[in-house]
Amino acid sequence: MPLNSDHLRLFRHNGFLQMPTxxxxxxxxxxxxxxxxxxxxxxxxxxxxRDGKIVRLSNLWDRARIFRDTIACHEILEPLKLLIGPxxxxxxxxxxxxxxxxxxxxxxxxxxxxxxxxxxxTIIVYLEDTNLDNGCTRAVPGxxxxxxxxxxxxxxxxxxxxxGLMEQAVPVPMPAGGMLVIDSMLIHAAGENHxxxxxxxxxxxxxxxxxxxxxxxxxxVLLCGERPYLGNDK
Numbered sequence: 171m172p173l174n175s176d177h178l179r180l181f182r183h184n185g186f187l188q189m190p191t192x193x194x195x196x197x198x199x200x201x202x203x204x205x206x207x208x209x210x211x212x213x214x215x216x217x218x219x220r221d222g223k224i225v226r227l228s229n230l231w232d233r234a235r236i237f238r239d240t241i242a243c244h245e246i247l248e249p250l251k252l253l254i255g256p257x258x259x260x261x262x263x264x265x266x267x268x269x270x271x272x273x274x275x276x277x278x279x280x281x282x283x284x285x286x287x288x289x290x291x292t293i294i295v296y297l298e299d300t301n302l303d304n305g306c307t308r309a310v311p312g313x314x315x316x317x318x319x320x321x322x323x324x325x326x327x328x329x330x331x332x333x334g335l336m337e338q339a340v341p342v343p344m345p346a347g348g349m350l351v352i353d354s355m356l357i358h359a360a361g362e363n364h365x366x367x368x369x370x371x372x373x374x375x376x377x378x379x380x381x382x383x384x385x386x387x388x389x390x391v392l393l394c395g396e397r398p399y400l401g402n403d404k
Contacts, residue, residue: 172249172306173189173252173253175176177249177372178247178252178253182283182313182351184312185309185311185315185352185353185355185356186311186342186350186352186402187297187312187350188342188344188348189246189249189293189348190249191248191249191349192245192347192348193295193347194347195339198347199238199247200369201236201240201295201297201372202297203236203372204233204237205270205297208234209224209227211222214223214374215228218358219275221336225269226270227268228266228267230261230267238373238381239391240372241260241293242393246374246376247393247394248294250291250351253291253351254377255378257348257378257379257394257398258377258378258379258395259376259391259392260375260391260393261290261362261374261375261376261377261389262388262389262391263395264354265282265292265375265376267373268297268372269360269370270368271363271368271369271370271371272363272368273309273363273364274362275362275369276305276344276363277340278323278324278325278359278360279310279324279359280323280324280357280359280395281324281356281358282352282355283317283354285318285319285355289314289353289355290354291351291370291375292353292375293349293351293352293373293375293378294350294353294371295371295372295373296350296370297346297370297371297372298367298368298370299334299345299346299389300343300344300369301343302341302361303364303365304364304367304369305364306341306343307341307342307344307358307359307361308341308359309352309357310357312354313335313338313355314354314355316335318355320354324357326391336357336359339358340398341361354375356361377390379392379395381399382401385400
């Protein structure tokens with residue numbers, strides 16, 4: 171089912187949306203094989219937990235070709251065209267990683283960016299079923315509309331700590347192959363994994379082309395459309 175105007179209104183209202191498109195189980199299996207291969211071969215850059223176990227592979231764009239193919243696949247780009255327009259860039263210095271989420275792993279509530287003028291679309295691709303047991307994503311609906319922050323950590327802000335916002339979070343279980351799109355100003359977190367299995371996912375960042383930027387940026391990859399410059403200084 172393609173994304174439609176009702177989906178768009180829901181995304182604008184809530185700040186997140188379960189994508190109507192999904193990756194096939196065959197595609198998911200190939201992604202997991204590529205991830206485990208890089209984990210076993212310790213292909214840098216990686217992030218380890220306190221026990222020295224690899225819990226994240228960074229810089230997916232420069233790894234196996236299947237990651238680039240997934241980042242630019244039509245299951246992602248076609249819905250994104252309705253959400254952010256036809257000129258879409260992939261951001262290499264925000265997200266661009268996969269996480270394994272081992273037992274006990276979780277993420278604190280956070281925003282992916284600090285202020286609304288730089289917001290991006292975050293896409294979480296779930297490679298395994300996620301639920302309350304293994305730490306599905308939790309989101310605070312509508313929190314992308316709240317004021318910008320001057321600090322990276324939400325817990326450094328007095329009004330965030332005292333607001334009770336986190337108590338409004340809702341769990342978002344997702345199937346393997348499912349994808350969640352998030353306005354990166356949305357307050358969200360990964361729940362704790364209480365199982366002995368991984369809770370594997372990939373996280374990508376996308377941005378509409380900035381029509382006021384006339385300089386090349388190696389950390390942005392044009393995936394579709396063009397880079398028009400509409401500044402009035404020329």
